[in-house]
Amino acid sequence: MGDRLTQLQDAVDQLATQFISCFYYLAHHHDLESFGPADKIPDLKSGQPKEVDSFAPEIFQAGQLELARDLITKEQQIEYLISSLPGLDNSQRDQEQSIRDLEEELKVAEGQRLEAVKEKDEVLARLDQVLRGIRRH
Template sequence: MADILTQLQTCLDQLATQFYATLGYLSTYHDNSPAIPPNVPNAAPALSKMTKNTTSPPIPASVAGASGPAASPPPPPPQQPGAGAGLQDPDQPPEPDSARTFASRQRELARDLIIKEQQIEYLISVLPGIGTSEAEQEAKIRELEVQLRDVEGKREAKALELRKLRGKLENVLGAVAVGIHGDEKGRR
C-alpha cells in the first residue's frame, strides 16, 4: 500500500508541476488577443473603464496583424548598447507563438494533463479498501492481526532455535580449536 501511496504522491506532485508549466507557457506565449470577442456588447468592461497599470497597453497580435499595410508598424523594442541585431532584450517577453503552434501546444499540454489525471484515478482505484465497507475493512484488519501474531510466534521460535544452534556451533568450534591448539601447546 505504501508503494501505491508513494506513486500517488509522485503523480500529484507531477500534476501540480504540469499545471504550473502549462500556465507559464500559456501566459508567456499567447498573442494577447482578447478572450472575449470585441463585437459582443456588455461581454466585458470597456478598456476605457478599466484602470491602467501601464502607459501603453499591449496591442493584441490579431488586431495589429488585421490593421493592414496602411497602419504603421509598431516601433521596434529599444536595443541595448552593444546588443546584436539577432538578440532579444532579456527584459522583454518572448515573441508569441504562431496561432497554429500555440493551438498545437495547447492540445499537447491538455493531453498530458488528462493522461496524468487518468494515472491518478487508476492509482486511487487500486488502493486497498476502495469499494469495501468499513466493517469489511475492520474484519480484514482483525484477520491480518491474527496472522501477524502467528508469524511473530514462528519468528520467535526460529530465533530461539538459531540461538541454540549458534551455541552448539560455538561449542564445536571451541572443541576443535582446543584440539588443534592444545596439541601444539603440549609439544612445546
C-alpha cells in the same frame, strides 16, 4: 517512494504546477487578434517589452496538444493513485476483518520467528559443545 497519500499529494501539486504552466503558455504565446470593432492592439514603443510572444499557429497548437496530453496523463496517474487507496471499495467491517487477518498472520510469523530463534540457540549450544570437545583433544 513514499506512501500512497504522499504520492497522491505530490501528483496533485504537480498537476497544479502544470495548470499554471498551461495558463502561462496560453497567455504569452497566442496570436494577437481583435474580436470586435472596439478592440485595439497597442503599438509597442521602442524598448518596451512585448507582453505576448506569438508563435506560429501550428507551433502554438502543437504546444497546446502536448500540454493537454500532459494534463490528461497526470490526471490518470491521480485517478490510479486514488483507486489504489485502501477503503474505497471496502466497508468498515471488511477493513476490520482485514486487520484481524493481518494480526493473525503476524502472530503466526512471530511464532515461526521464535521457533527459529530457539533452533538457532540449540544449534549454537551443540556447536559450542563440539568446539569444546575438539579443544580438549
